Amino acid sequence: MTATAPRIDSVFDLDALLTEEEREWQQRARAIAQEQIAPIIEDDFEHKHFRRELIKVLGDAGLLGMHLQGYGCAGAGAVAYGLVCLELEAADSGWRTFVSVQGSLAMSAIHKYGSEEQKQRWLPGMAAGDLVGCFALTEPQGGSDPAAMTTTARREGDEWVIDGAKRWIGLASLADVAVVWARVDDPSGAFGEGAAAVRGFLVPTSTAGFTATPIDGKLSMRASVQCDVDLDGVRVPADALLPGAAGLSGPFGCLNEARYGIVWGAMGAARSCLESALERSITREVFGKPIGANQLTQAKLADMFVEVEKGVLLALHLGRLKERGALTPAQISVGKLNSVREALEIAHQARSILAGDGITNAFPVMRHAANLESVRTYEGTDEIHQLVIGRALTGIAAF
Structure with a gap:
């Protein structure tokens, strides 16, 4: 390609x-x-x-x-x-x-x-x-609502004891250390958030009670590892607490870093799909001429190309803002929503140009399309990012 x-x-x-x-x-x-x-x-x-x-x-x-x-x-x-x-x-x-x-x-x-x-x-x-390392935030029942977190950490002497469950945790079964987010019993308000402050802990995955089980049956991200994590009386020393993170602003600060990378990454998948479709349009002949000689095929290629270039230009703009320290969460949401949504549409259009062969692994398009369904869901679904942007526009939180 x-x-x-x-x-x-x-x-x-x-x-x-x-x-x-x-x-x-x-x-x-x-x-x-x-x-x-x-x-x-x-x-x-x-x-x-x-x-x-x-x-x-x-x-x-x-x-x-x-x-x-x-x-x-x-x-x-x-x-x-x-x-x-x-x-x-x-x-x-x-x-x-x-x-x-x-x-x-x-x-x-x-x-x-x-x-x-x-x-x-x-x-x-x-x-x-x-x-x-892995990042254990998402829970089986939490999904897009990390404020509903049920994993808890309680202090016992010089140790923290963590209990709970996490789901869709990338790399957990391979990791040496897990960043585990949990609610801390804080009746004194010492952490500044009342009785249930969210805190982060560094948990070596060899710790007793930490179990990571790879999720099977995936039709997306099959060359990657995502896990269920069980935390059953996991004991870590007092200094396992991340001292600089208090409340959900801690994990959200990391999620925004990952979302920024998706803005660029999804355009890579889109580019790969476009390259496959473009090569096929030049080399495959139907009715005595390359399919790329047909107006409808060229229109599809042009539209795909325009969206790739727009997406990369948006990513570049966000990158320059980030380097100046001026990038906002709403701007990241614009990029993540646009990049993944357009990358999926590009994958679908590329598959149509590839025709029946497009569903085989002779081309990367169906693999990219399947993977992008996961990318569309993690680090904030389309709907969550729409609501983030809507809040920025109206000043009203509709979560």
Whole structure:
């Protein structure tokens, strides 16, 4: 499919808007995606296989927690990180998801809210790909309402005891450490939120009572790992508490980092679908001519291309805002809602151009479409982001 990329790029020169360093990060990620992920991803998707050995490859390339400063992290800019997400998701959403869970969720939580001792203990190994983290927020009954959290942590002497259940926790069965969010019994108001403050805890996954079970039967994200997590009397020392996170603003601060990466990543999946459709339109002949010579096919290709370029330009704008410290949650919601919604429509249009062959794994389109259904749901559904934007427009919360 790479032969079609210059054709797309030549119509709209996005490289002119990037710095040399940003282009270098993009090319580094593209090389890994095309040389080490793309050749094996269809087989991995078919057999529900997560290739753990690639974690170290991503770590050696500096892609894990790359937007964070210090502790072995690269300290790259927001746009560079976004471009990496785009290239990885062009190969498969599961690998962009891995980078998001590791870097934007688990590592960001430790980097934003952890003590210096916690940062030194975990972040260098996670940046190198030697350690894996997960982010245990979502619960079986909670879904889009983390305020309904039922997982609890209670203080017993010099320990915290955590009980509860989490669901759809990426990497949990592979992780070395879990960032677990729980309600803390706080009748004194010591944490500033009354009787039920939400706090984060760093839980080594080898701790007794922590059980992660991969979720089977998935028809999406099959080359990735998501788990049910049971927390049955999990005991951690007092210093497992993340000191800088109090209330739901803690996990939300990390979710916004991950949502930002999705804005870029979904456009990578969309680009891959467009490239597949474009190549097919040139090489497949029907009624004595390439199907790309038909007006209706060209109209579909043009519409798909316009939405990819609009989506990347929006992502770039949000990235520049983020680098200035001016990016708002509502702006992230605009990007996440638009990118994933348009990427799915592009996948559907690409499948129509590929015709019957489009439902086979000879092309990546159906895999991308299936994965994007998950991306559409996690880190905020379409409806949640519509309500975030609606609140910004009207000043009225309709949640």
